[in-house]
Amino acid sequence: MRQKSASVSAAQVRTLRRFNRYFTRRIGVLDDHYLGQDRPLGEARLLFEIGAGASLKELRTRLGLDAGYLSRMVRALERQELVRVTVHPADSRLRLAELTETGRAELAEQNRRADGLAEGLLRGLSAEQRGRLTEAVAVAERLLRLAAVEVRAVDAVSADARACLAGFAAELDERFPEGYDTADLVPPEEIAVLLVAYEEERAVGCGALCALDAGTAEIRHLWIHPDARGLGLGRRLLTDLERTAAGRGHHVVRLDTHAVLTEAAAMYRTSGYAEIPAYDDNPHAGYWFEKRLRG
Structure with a gap:
């Protein structure tokens, strides 16, 4: 599920491609003898x-590589005695790649040279310019990660759905003074749509949509994995849930949140939600919100 936005301009495409060409050349990506x-x-x-x-x-998932291509690279590193491949001690179906002593020394030298390259690039700038550049790179990384996230509707009883909802419940159990039990989760049969966010095929967030009546939907269990926070993914999931609700014919969405979840309440308020009186008897709720959907 891709977020709708204004059309990408040709100038924006050219700018991103120009930066990509410059940076890959500058750090030596095109050289067969990297660093x-x-x-x-x-x-x-x-x-x-x-x-x-x-x-x-x-490794295949993390790097997005074809299994055959990865195997060829691993074998090449094995021949150079940099890597050894063994059976995973916890799962005989998996093969585990480990660095040899020579491989660890090679990686240490690689890191030393990469640090030197980065330092050399930064050395030509003033302290203020270095700060601006590193902040710009951090922003670019966050936005590129967010752009690569894919949001999908999944079965509420699927493995990824259960994993996300378990993470949601575990975190609330730690944060709520009264605790939180998985029995407090919305039963799967009451969930109309469950959206899961995937970063490189790893489930990193979720949100559920339930129907209160023909015109009103409720958003529940909006959660982002700690590793994916700070990207703007919570707001994107919220927007996708609203769009899903509108597509199902609802013109109002409601939600509630605990008093300790101040960051969630702040996001809802800045996303156009207005505080309303309690509409349910959720014992964990301290605030109740509503938003009218356009279209």
């Missing part, structure tokens, strides 16, 4: 991702 070492960027990046050890399945 002056005897390997291309793909193998160097794979060494970094293996780090303290990772399964081949995890």
